[in-house]
Amino acid sequence: MTRVAVVGSGNAGLCAALSAAELGAEVIVLEAGGATDFGGNSRYTAGAMRFAYRGHDDVLALVDAEDPRIAACDFGVYAEAEFEADLRRFSGGAELNPLQRLLVGESRPTLQWLANSGVSFEPIYSRQAVLAEGRYRFWGGLTLAAAGEGEGLVNRERELAEACGCEFALNAPVAALRQSQGRVVGVRTASGVEIDADAVVLACGGFEANADQRASLIGAAWRRARVRGTALNQGAGLTLA
Ligand SMILES: Cc1cc2nc3c(=O)[nH]c(=O)nc-3n(C[C@H](O)[C@H](O)[C@H](O)COP(=O)(O)OP(=O)(O)OC[C@H]3O[C@@H](n4cnc5c(N)ncnc54)[C@H](O)[C@@H]3O)c2cc1C
Structure with a gap:
């Protein structure tokens, strides 16, 4: 069975997870946040x-x-x-x-x-x-x-994905993409857990909650911007390990 690891539990990650699970893959979603941060910025939207x-x-x-x-x-x-x-x-x-x-x-x-x-x-x-x-x-x-707006959307998508057998790991920030012979073969979480996967879907948002990255990539004034959504989209620079 094809194993798919999805990084991030926003609308993008949940759609990828649901789609893969519907097609019969063994899917795990790894989310950096816990229950209150589940769904990322997608949770904050009007849906x-x-x-x-x-x-x-x-x-x-x-x-x-x-x-x-x-x-x-x-x-x-x-x-x-x-x-x-x-x-x-x-x-x-x-x-x-x-x-x-x-x-x-x-x-x-x-x-x-x-x-x-x-x-x-x-x-x-x-x-x-x-x-x-x-x-x-x-x-x-x-x-x-x-x-149910964004919250209703992500909760429903999770419910549907779980009904298709998809597994969810919360408080599991992914720190690195594992590779072998030039291809990605899984992920490693910040706490060192290694997960094998035939396909990895990166759906872990952008860098909008990271003031340093905002300042260096789009201009100094953006350091002062206020983030209305999740604090966890830190532009995780996933390294190849
Ligand atoms: C207040 C607000 C209202 C909005 N309203 C709308 C709207 O009504 N309609 C619309 O189309 N768009 C809206 N948007 C834009 C919309 O939120 C985004 O386009 C959309 O949520 C992006 O989805 P995503 O899955 O890519 O990212 P997100 O939903 O942000 O999900 C990314 C997830 O990745 C997780 N993550 C980050 N790093 C890691 C890591 N290293 N390991 C594991 N997990 C990680 C985060 O915790 C997060 O849960 C709104 C945005 C905001 C802030």
């Missing part, structure tokens, strides 16, 4: 997920159609071209790179996969819709959020 959709039916396929408000929703269309244009606006008009194109093209199938796996989504009535003449008119392309 809002931008995705391209062609109209009402695409959205309907992702939500609880029994909710009486659904019949009063005008979701409109958020075409892939609009999503791409929104991304370009955030990067000074630069052409999209292959990863950004993948993000757009796979956005709806990915939400559909999560929904099929058991994550519930709800329209963001409070912030992304205007109520006029009894109709909720959605705007901005940010139409759905996971039920």
